[in-house]
Amino acid sequence: MNFKRKLLIAALPFALGLQGLAQAATTLKLAEVHPAGYPTVVALENLGKKLEEATDGELKYRMFSGGVLGSEKEVVEQLQIGAVQMTRVSLGTLGPVVSDVNAFNMPFVFRDHEHMRKIIDGEIGQELLDKITASEFNMVGLAWMDGGVRNLYSKEPVRNIDDLKGMKIRVIGNPLFIDTLNAMGAQGVAMDTAEIFSALQTGVVDGAENNPPTLLEHNHYRTAKYYTLTGHLILPEPIVMSKTTWNKLTPEQQEMVKKFAKEAQLEERKLWDEKTASSEEKLKAAGVEFIEVDKQPFYEATAPVREKYGAAYADLIKRIEAVQ
Ligand code: BDP
DSSP, X not given: OOHHHXXXXXXXXXXXXXXXXXXXXXXXXXEOSSOTTSHHHHHXXXXXXXXXXXXXXXXXXXXXXXXXXXXHHHHHHHHHTTSSOEEEOOHHHHTTTSGGGHHHHSTTOSSSHHHHHHHHHSHHHHHHXXXXXXXXXXXXXXXXXXXXXXXXXXXXXXXXXXXXXXXXEEEOSOXXXXXXXHHTTSEEEEOOGGGHHHHHHHTSOSEEXXXXXXXXXXTGGGTOOEEEEEEEEOOEEEEEEEHHHHTTSOHHHHHHXXXXXXXXXXXXXXXXXXHHHHHHHHHHHTTOEEEOOOOHHHHHHTHHHHHHHHGGGHHHHHHHHHOO
């Protein structure tokens, strides 16, 4: 070995050591499709702040809200390669990736909002997070946020299931949701969140389905003035971290991430309830008609969807139903 080479090798530990120091602070990029001030964004930001404080700045965060890092689908892809470190994402978006989570994505699988909350707070909720972590998709499922109850909204009123016939209704890109809307007599159309506003305006779709805060904050109510309270989906929304990032954390840091994510779950819930109430008021003030509808025909129409997608999770679904 020549002298130069020897010198280089001798210098290597120092070089690495210095580089190690320079990399000591890890910045976590947090991605959100919702705008600043939205309950999930606020709770995720607070999680980031707590991590900064508790680790004396060894972990830092940067919040990218408003979908600036891309659609949820794109963010899930970036998370898998470690380009985005953490996000809160609809379980609907995650279904085509980690298919096990589709058990929660089925129409009317939860009796009501409270039922869903009991499930995510309990052992079944933890099991689903563990399934995300155990999947081959390089993610760690940390906690749940609340995405409320999803109802239909449209440019023409839907007062009963027949009114929905032939309407093009936007859904999250998950075949389960296309089948759900098709089973209700509509035509499910998948597209990203950011495309809905203009799709409604230009008539590419006749409606969409979502909770009151999204209907308000993404401005869909400006075109879709009829809100039909079908409550067909109650989708919880996991906080997930890239496993590439997770594996770089110390065990203490991992514990902190878990703890603060669980705290974010409860914090967001409170913010969510307030935001839902104020959104409903604002929507009504803006002239959106809230239509009470008989849910039974929607429940019955979607039975084949539950049969098709639920077959693989029959035991889990029985356990979900048994939770009072
Ligand atoms: C909102 C969810 C968000 C989804 C969005 C959608 O919070 O994660 O991306 O719906 O339907 O309620 O695209």
